[in-house]
Amino acid sequence: MKPAVVLVSGGMDSAVVLAIARERGFAPHALSVRYGQRHTSELDAAVRVAQALGAAVHKTVNVDLRSLGGSALTADIAVPVDTDGHVIGADIPVTYVPARNTIMLSVALGWAEVLGATDLFCGVNAVDYSGYPDCRPEFIAGFEALANLATKAGVEGAGFRVHAPLMRMTKGDIVREGLRLGVDFAQTVSCYQADADGAACGHCDACRLRAEGFEAAGVADPTRYAAG
Secondary structure, three states: OEEEEEEOOOOHHHHHHHHHHHHOOEEEEEEEEEOOOOOOHHHHHHHHHHHHOOOOEEEEEEOOOOOOOOOOOOOOOOOOEOOOOOOOOOOOOOOOOOOHHHHHHHHHHHHHHHHOOOEEEOOOOOOOOOOOHHHOHHHHHHHHHHHHHOOHHHHOOOOOEEEOOOOOOOHHHHHHHHHHOOOOHHHOOOOOOOOOOOOEOOOEHHHHHHHHHHHHHOOOOOOOEOOO
């Protein structure tokens, strides 16, 4: 089995991507990033997901994006919720973390080069998403080109490929694909402000998109919500 590095946040999308990588015959090397996010219970979920879905190895690296700030996920800025009137995807929200996916994929690329792997997997999505610029097909294509220009393995012809298998899926599609692959969504945490035990707020964009996905797929929502 060829090794592949799979970014695993602990959320539902990355869990499905990990299962897809395994189904495609790769030996998934799961990579999580502790970047100073307020919702650290997602990292506990990442451990559960990596183990349950058969990751060959699971590694968590530390990158201090909180020292930079600029996002509701890394600074003392209110997370948008359903009562404030904003429309998901209408603009780039304050939950966007500057350069986060670029940084995470760069770390994944470094590990891949060490492993001798040429395949990276991530769970970015351009259909049901919050408007982030680093979740678009153009970004993935641009990063793939960079990977083949900026590394020893790339210039020697390794041929890196960045897989984004959820790019064109709706959240309902993602739920159905995860169920087909045996993903236990109850183990995942998506909420931007989940508590220490992983209970979700039910009101942020991530919670709203997740709930809409289960509704669209016609299956019960296994998410644990915080009281009140």
